[in-house]
Amino acid sequence: MMELFWQYSFVRYAFLAGLLIGFIAPLVGSFVVVRRISIIADALAHVSLSGIALGFLLGSLWPLAGQVRPTYYGLFFAIAASLAIEKLRQTYRHFADLAIPIILSTGVGLGVVLIGLSRGVNIDLLGLLFGNILAVTPADLWRVVILGAVVLSVLALFYKELLAISFDEEAARVAGLPIGFLQALFSAMVAVVVMTAIQLVGILLVSALITIPVAAALRLAKSFRQLLLFSVLLAEMSVLLGLWVSFQLNLATGGTIVLASVLLFLGVLFWTRWREGVMA
Amino acid sequence: MNGAEAVRVEDVSFRYTDRDVLQHVSFSLKVGDMLGLVGPNGSGKSTLLRLMVGLLPLRRGKVYWFGQPLASFRERWRIGYVPQRAGSFMSGFPATVEEVVQMGLVGKAGLLRPLGRQGRERALAALEEVGMADFFRWTIGALSGGQQQRVLIARALVADPDILILDEPTVGVDHEAEERFYDLLHRLHRERSLTIIMVSHDLGVISHHMDTIACLNHELLYFGPSDQFLLRQDEVVEAMYGAGVRVVKPALSSCAGQP
Numbered sequence: 001m002m003e004l005f006w007q008y009s010f011v012r013y014a015f016l017a018g019l020l021i022g023f024i025a026p027l028v029g030s031f032v033v034v035r036r037i038s039i040i041a042d043a044l045a046h047v048s049l050s051g052i053a054l055g056f057l058l059g060s061l062w063p064l065a066g067q068v069r070p071t072y073y074g075l076f077f078a079i080a081a082s083l084a085i086e087k088l089r090q091t092y093r094h095f096a097d098l099a100i101p102i103i104l105s106t107g108v109g110l111g112v113v114l115i116g117l118s119r120g121v122n123i124d125l126l127g128l129l130f131g132n133i134l135a136v137t138p139a140d141l142w143r144v145v146i147l148g149a150v151v152l153s154v155l156a157l158f159y160k161e162l163l164a165i166s167f168d169e170e171a172a173r174v175a176g177l178p179i180g181f182l183q184a185l186f187s188a189m190v191a192v193v194v195m196t197a198i199q200l201v202g203i204l205l206v207s208a209l210i211t212i213p214v215a216a217a218l219r220l221a222k223s224f225r226q227l228l229l230f231s232v233l234l235a236e237m238s239v240l241l242g243l244w245v246s247f248q249l250n251l252a253t254g255g256t257i258v259l260a261s262v263l264l265f266l267g268v269l270f271w272t273r274w275r276e277g278v279m280a
Numbered sequence: 281m282n283g284a285e286a287v288r289v290e291d292v293s294f295r296y297t298d299r300d301v302l303q304h305v306s307f308s309l310k311v312g313d314m315l316g317l318v319g320p321n322g323s324g325k326s327t328l329l330r331l332m333v334g335l336l337p338l339r340r341g342k343v344y345w346f347g348q349p350l351a352s353f354r355e356r357w358r359i360g361y362v363p364q365r366a367g368s369f370m371s372g373f374p375a376t377v378e379e380v381v382q383m384g385l386v387g388k389a390g391l392l393r394p395l396g397r398q399g400r401e402r403a404l405a406a407l408e409e410v411g412m413a414d415f416f417r418w419t420i421g422a423l424s425g426g427q428q429q430r431v432l433i434a435r436a437l438v439a440d441p442d443i444l445i446l447d448e449p450t451v452g453v454d455h456e457a458e459e460r461f462y463d464l465l466h467r468l469h470r471e472r473s474l475t476i477i478m479v480s481h482d483l484g485v486i487s488h489h490m491d492t493i494a495c496l497n498h499e500l501l502y503f504g505p506s507d508q509f510l511l512r513q514d515e516v517v518e519a520m521y522g523a524g525v526r527v528v529k530p531a532l533s534s535c536a537g538q539p
Contacts, residue, residue, distance in 0.1 A: 157392055164383040170363055174333045175387030176356030222419050223376040
């Protein structure tokens, strides 16, 4: 395995990108999970498909538009969708979960239509849906580094505010926190993480990377700081285990990483149950 | 400071799509007053409270905090808010008691300013004040209802507010915890000269513990000292709950004797 690592640059890029995404995805995922909007990552990933498709279509029509990578169109769509979800959640306060399927369906519908229109354009649909970490270029890696740094900075600067609105939004509102700004900032951050993680595990599996390590960490954490720590550890273990197994057995990398996270989740679940049984 | 106006509500009305919930409600409180806001379920008392703190849009009427209109009142940390304990947000949330109490400092600290060690010390001091310092490291979900209530009071107190607002704080809390809660409330009022506004549906208990009573059933039926409430209680209670309902006498008789 180490030979592969030193011999092939694409393996090194894959590992580095995987570890970086495995760090930021569960950090943002922890806030997503405690705010009970786990499914949002799924919706944003699907919406980004329509953005990417639009990017390809515009690129085929006007070479100038093709100068911007389709991924950035996806990012723009994901940010717009995340803001729309927050707005819909406010409008349908008692049915806040409705916002996500509405946006998800819109994204998929638009994506399918745009892909249909882009006939003749070479879109790596399988790579988009299931991820293609082995195709990570140095430019991609830099993008992950920069976006990761942005996400980490925002989290560090607004940690106490994001925690307060996640725990009790009403009390935060009474305390005079700028709720609208914080929610928009958080939504944009989720969109950035989703777009970054798509390269690793693909549109269909991106929400797994954001939520499954957090779900496992929830069983172990006694504080929010512990939740962040444990979810990052579990996500990094999933990435390393997934990459290693997928190289050894020649399996699809994105899927193997997600299955590794599920395996760790089940391990934590059984271990905590066993421990509760012993303590009882 | 005592004698200055803490809050003034001026001709506040509120309408949900098909019905009037509040009609022309006006009153004012001075610093150090203890107001019990009572009314039956659906009378609009929680709506009034939510309008006062900006959780609902104030379309008709005005609210002033310490002389400033609600919309331009920036020192929000002066209002300590304790929501109904029954809020489902606490069950299963992975936060320690310390983390929860520190959240009360976020508004006062301002954006981009970490709470640091001082935040930790202030959280511990607030927890000591409500008798929960030993539970500093506990997960909030592992506490009993009464204990969670105290932690939320500590969160409201940690920013050193001038006014404490409590929305039905004793719902679902056992009798012993309720007694301890009122002891704490009186001590805070005495030691910190806190102005207190408490929403409840329990007229008997409220009139026993608070010095000012506001009876609400869409409109303000009574506003004044609790000891004078006795003189008008039959008329007010009938307007609030309908004919045939009476407040159990012993509770009110004892309240009439309270200073």
